[in-house]
Amino acid sequence: MNASNNISKFPDLDNSSKLIDHILDSDDSEELDELPDISSLVPSARAQSRKQYLKNDSSNSSTYRWNIDLLSSTATIDDSVAKRRKLAVQNLLQYDSTQTFQTGDEIDELIGKSVGSNVLNVLRSNPIYDDDLRYEYCSNSKARVPDWNTLKAECLKDNDLEFNEGIIPTTFGDLLSAKLVPLDIALSICSLQFFRSLGDTTCSEWIANLEKIFYSYKSSSNNLNQIVRFIFETTADMIGIDLAKRQVPIQLERTSASENLKSNLKIKVINFLKCCGTLYRFSDDTVRFEMIQDACRILIDNQVGSFCKWQFSQFMELPISLNPDFLISNIHKVSESPRVWVTILSSLSRSCQKFRKKIAFTLFVGKQSKNDDSDFSSLCQRLDEISASCNNDYTTLLYQIRTFGYAVDEKHFKTNERLECLLEKLRKIDLTISGSTDHLLLSRCEVKDCIHRLFMVLYYLNTNSAPELERIIESDLPNNNKQKDRYFKDKTSNLSMKENKSFSAKKVKKGKKKNKRQAYKR
Amino acid sequence: MNSALKAIIELCIEEDLLPKSLDVLEYLLSTTSIPIPACYIRMCITLLVHPEYPTSSNIQESCNWILQQVVENRSKINFDAWSFENDLSDNDMPKENYLKIFSNQCLFTQDVDYWDLIAYMSSRPPDLERWMSLMDIWLRILEIDAEENGSALMKKYMGEDLCELQDAIRICFSCFTLPQQTMESPFATSMSKAPAKTESRGSNSFEGTSRLANLGAKLLCLIWAMLPKGRFFVVHLTDAFHFLSKLDERFSKLNAKQQDLFFGNLGASNLRYCLSQYILMKGIGIGINIRHTRCEFTKQLTQLLPTSLPKNKIRQKLHLRAWVSFLGSALRESDRNFDKELFYTTLKQLYTMYQQTELVGIDRPMAILKDMLVLLDISKKLSLDKIV
Numbered sequence: 031m032n033a034s035n036n037i038s039k040f041p042d043l044d045n046s047s048k049l050i051d052h053i054l055d056s057d058d059s060e061e062l063d064e065l066p067d068i069s070s071l072v073p074s075a076r077a078q079s080r081k082q083y084l085k086n087d088s089s090n091s092s093t094y095r096w097n098i099d100l101l102s103s104t105a106t107i108d109d110s111v112a113k114r115r116k117l118a119v120q121n122l123l124q125y126d127s128t129q130t131f132q133t134g135d136e137i138d139e140l141i142g143k144s145v146g147s148n149v150l151n152v153l154r155s156n157p158i159y160d161d162d163l164r165y166e167y168c169s170n171s172k173a174r175v176p177d178w179n180t181l182k183a184e185c186l187k188d189n190d191l192e193f194n195e196g197i198i199p200t201t202f203g204d205l206l207s208a209k210l211v212p213l214d215i216a217l218s219i220c221s222l223q224f225f226r227s228l229g230d231t232t233c234s235e236w237i238a239n240l241e242k243i244f245y246s247y248k249s250s251s252n253n254l255n256q257i258v259r260f261i262f263e264t265t266a267d268m269i270g271i272d273l274a275k276r277q278v279p280i281q282l283e284r285t286s287a288s289e290n291l292k293s294n295l296k297i298k299v300i301n302f303l304k305c306c307g308t309l310y311r312f313s314d315d316t317v318r319f320e321m322i323q324d325a326c327r328i329l330i331d332n333q334v335g336s337f338c339k340w341q342f343s344q345f346m347e348l349p350i351s352l353n354p355d356f357l358i359s360n361i362h363k364v365s366e367s368p369r370v371w372v373t374i375l376s377s378l379s380r381s382c383q384k385f386r387k388k389i390a391f392t393l394f395v396g397k398q399s400k401n402d403d404s405d406f407s408s409l410c411q412r413l414d415e416i417s418a419s420c421n422n423d424y425t426t427l428l429y430q431i432r433t434f435g436y437a438v439d440e441k442h443f444k445t446n447e448r449l450e451c452l453l454e455k456l457r458k459i460d461l462t463i464s465g466s467t468d469h470l471l472l473s474r475c476e477v478k479d480c481i482h483r484l485f486m487v488l489y490y491l492n493t494n495s496a497p498e499l500e501r502i503i504e505s506d507l508p509n510n511n512k513q514k515d516r517y518f519k520d521k522t523s524n525l526s527m528k529e530n531k532s533f534s535a536k537k538v539k540k541g542k543k544k545n546k547r548q549a550y551k552r
Numbered sequence: 553m554n555s556a557l558k559a560i561i562e563l564c565i566e567e568d569l570l571p572k573s574l575d576v577l578e579y580l581l582s583t584t585s586i587p588i589p590a591c592y593i594r595m596c597i598t599l600l601v602h603p604e605y606p607t608s609s610n611i612q613e614s615c616n617w618i619l620q621q622v623v624e625n626r627s628k629i630n631f632d633a634w635s636f637e638n639d640l641s642d643n644d645m646p647k648e649n650y651l652k653i654f655s656n657q658c659l660f661t662q663d664v665d666y667w668d669l670i671a672y673m674s675s676r677p678p679d680l681e682r683w684m685s686l687m688d689i690w691l692r693i694l695e696i697d698a699e700e701n702g703s704a705l706m707k708k709y710m711g712e713d714l715c716e717l718q719d720a721i722r723i724c725f726s727c728f729t730l731p732q733q734t735m736e737s738p739f740a741t742s743m744s745k746a747p748a749k750t751e752s753r754g755s756n757s758f759e760g761t762s763r764l765a766n767l768g769a770k771l772l773c774l775i776w777a778m779l780p781k782g783r784f785f786v787v788h789l790t791d792a793f794h795f796l797s798k799l800d801e802r803f804s805k806l807n808a809k810q811q812d813l814f815f816g817n818l819g820a821s822n823l824r825y826c827l828s829q830y831i832l833m834k835g836i837g838i839g840i841n842i843r844h845t846r847c848e849f850t851k852q853l854t855q856l857l858p859t860s861l862p863k864n865k866i867r868q869k870l871h872l873r874a875w876v877s878f879l880g881s882a883l884r885e886s887d888r889n890f891d892k893e894l895f896y897t898t899l900k901q902l903y904t905m906y907q908q909t910e911l912v913g914i915d916r917p918m919a920i921l922k923d924m925l926v927l928l929d930i931s932k933k934l935s936l937d938k939i940v
Contacts, residue, residue: 197920197923197924197927198816198920200816200818200819200820200880201876201880201920201923201924203820203884204820204879204880204881204883204884205883205924205927205928207883207884208883208884208890208892208895210883210892210895210927210928210931211927211928211931212930212931215927215930215931219927230762231762231763231766235819336613339613339617340616340617340620379621379624381624
């Protein structure tokens with residue numbers, strides 16, 4: 031998309047269109063997994079004629095077709111991988127059914143030799159992607175809602191007040207607006223009601239009331255930090271956040287499946303994140319960092335993570351807009367696992383996109399981004415390191431590569447040499463991974479897939495081939511208008527025509543596919 | 553969006569790689585500012601609630617995420633996508649019209665309008681949860697429509713000359729009452745095989761009830777925001793005035809619990825402020841002059857002072873609830889010259905007056921009044937200087 035800005039960088043239109051032809055043409059040829067040599071892609075190959083190029087090039091790029099989704103969180107769980115996984119599981123089951131091996135150990139040993147026993151054990155027990163590794167951070171906590179006396183002690187200076195009625199949040203908000211309640215009292219009542227309502231829908235109104243109080247409180251009192259900490263910690267306790275795990279960086283762990291989740295835990299956790307969003311402004315750095323860590327942990331929690339993605343991205347906008355440097359310099363403390371990095375990076379919202387690149391860079395390289403030159407050499411160095419230290423741990427490699435992908439997201443390189451250098455490094459990593467993308471070891475083909483996609487995205491972004499690709503597909507347009515007419519005609523016709531419509535649609539579909547292919551061949 | 557991207561997305565759909573096409577949309581939303589054509593937004597809306605697509609799958613999650621991102625980017629919301637009009641611009645149309653997700657499966661090609669969807673939800677169907685998650689997003693769109701688009705979308709839902717207004721009010725109120733009958737899914741007529749009819753209703757739980765009530769109340773507020781009013785007062789014989797009288801009529805038919813639910817969910821809205829004035833003025837039979845803007849509270853309060861109760865018992869209860877919400881909203885809408893003493897005495901007067909009536913079913917509003925009184929009492933006793 032942005033590649034159109036860079037047409038001037040790689041003027042060799044002929045060359046790139048060859049590649050596109052090749053990509054689009056590759057439907058029915060056999061798959062090969064090696065990446066094309068850089069020299070065949072970048073301008074140094076300009077001298078080659080098109081014919082010569084096609085003759086020499088035996089590579090096939092069918093896997094690059096979906097390069098656009100490189101950064102999507104589920105990019106590797108695509109259909110083809112699912113098929114391969116299914117195949118792998120079938121193969122495995124056959125091992126078991128033929129009973130060639132006597133003991134489980136023997137099977138494991140044999141499998142371990144060729145495909146890596148860990149991965150296959152996981153496959154065998156559960157073929158679904160995310161269930162292999164679990165992380166549970168929130169639970170149905172037994173923590174009790176603090177009572178009025180505790181709250182009084184926390185918030186009130188004057189302690190002989192009794193209040194225990196069920197006031198509704200709107201009325202309370204009304205009184206606050208007119209400034210009819212002293213702040214100390216308001217704070218105690220409001221936090222009490224907030225804790226009580228944590229699992230239901232009125233909670234966000236109480237949070238809004240709390241925010242109002244904090245803003246007034248900020249100017250008049252100096253123990254706000256302490257109160258904020260108290261509210262944050264109590265809420266964390268109420269959603270069952272495992273305080274013992276706070277001390278160690280996030281790691282994914284294997285656990286047995288837990289008992290059923292109470293439905294209101296989701297709501298509680300979402301309200302907790304909303305509450306953190308409000309408290310963040312009024313906290314000191316220690317509490318802020320704990321909030322960021324807790325938010326990240328909730329995100330990777332298998333039970334509630336997926337429901338909280340949106341609220342997480344909303345929360346993360348605060349540290350990003352309020353104190354980005356603090357976040358950057360501490361983000362690596364959150365977790366050392368590249369898998370966690372990718373989950374966090376893929377859950378940041380659109381408005382954080384520029385910043386995401388910086389976070390990804392810090393996580394990938396291990397230090398903060400400085401200037402373009404030193405950044406580039408750090409990236410290269412790190413790429414060398416990860417390929418050297420990979421040691422058959424392809425899952426880690428996969429997530430490292432994806433983090434790298436985020437770090438160079440939409441990046442345009444100043445010079446062709448830089449692009450060449452990075453592409454060459456990617457190609458080297460790809461070559462060090464033995465086997466093809468059809469290999470039984472799934473993590474291996476996933477990482478290869480990922481590298482291939484990244485390779486193509488970097489290439490497209492920095493050359494003029496993307497507009498060329500678009501032009502070819504655009505040229506397919508004329509058929510489209512006819513179809514639209516037909517559609518409207520069908521829509522306005524009466525019900526008896528409905529049958530007809532689907533029939534004609536099918537016919538159009540077939541004819542169209544044919545046209546499409548011819549257009550590509552042209 | 554250019555047609556190359558459309559081609560990629562639709563090729564994925566065609567090849568049964570739906571999650572893949574959603575991935576592309578997610579990618580576009582998270583890295584570019586390309587506006588998403590209406591047809592894909594409608595696709596996500598459909599996928600969220602269509603019974604042929606399973607609940608709690610990755611597809612649902614992606615659709616939710618995409619729609620939320622669309623809402624977040626509020627300056628570029630494509631309101632056409634959310635209207636039930638099918639005359640879309642070229643850019644908003646898919647390339648491949650024949651794909652069923654754009655044609656007979658699509659929610660917007662069904663024979664329904666927006667109010668039909670709400671009516672379906674108010675019958676508490678088994679898939680209420682799915683529809684709720686869609687409506688959460690839809691409400692945000694309508695809120696932005698009211699704030700930035702002059703309620704143009706809501707006007708479309710209301711039809712020419714507000715012909716849907718009556719129906720809309722009835723349907724919004726059905727969110728507060730128990731369902732009368734089961735309703736067919738909006739997709740029922742277009743599905744290849746009819747969905748299995750389950751007798752089991754959706755959640756009759758507290759959570760379902762309160763979320764539906766919240767939806768109904770918010771929609772009423774959005775309709776209220778759309779209706780043209782006078783400069784300071786709601787002008788007689790206008791649609792806005794008519795709307796308030798209809799609400800008053802419907803409201804008086806709810807039972808005590810439902811009435812509490814109703815006012816509780818109106819929140820701090822302008823509708824709460826105006827409706828409570830309407831009910832009060834009608835109850836004591838004075839000329840109805842409803843302010844809908846910030847006003848001099850003291851003046852208004854003296855006009856309404858609770859000297860006597862309406863004769864009718866039902867009206868008396870209504871009156872009390874209206875007082876509670878009027879006092880509440882008056883606090884918000886009032887200006888600096890707000891008379892705290894007057895407010896306090898009014899509150900006390902009201903409380904003692906109703907304490908003597910021995911009416912049944914006014915526990916909730918009385919509890920709220922008491923809370924307010926207790927709080928104000930405490931504040932007075934403690935340190936008046938603290939109250940800035």
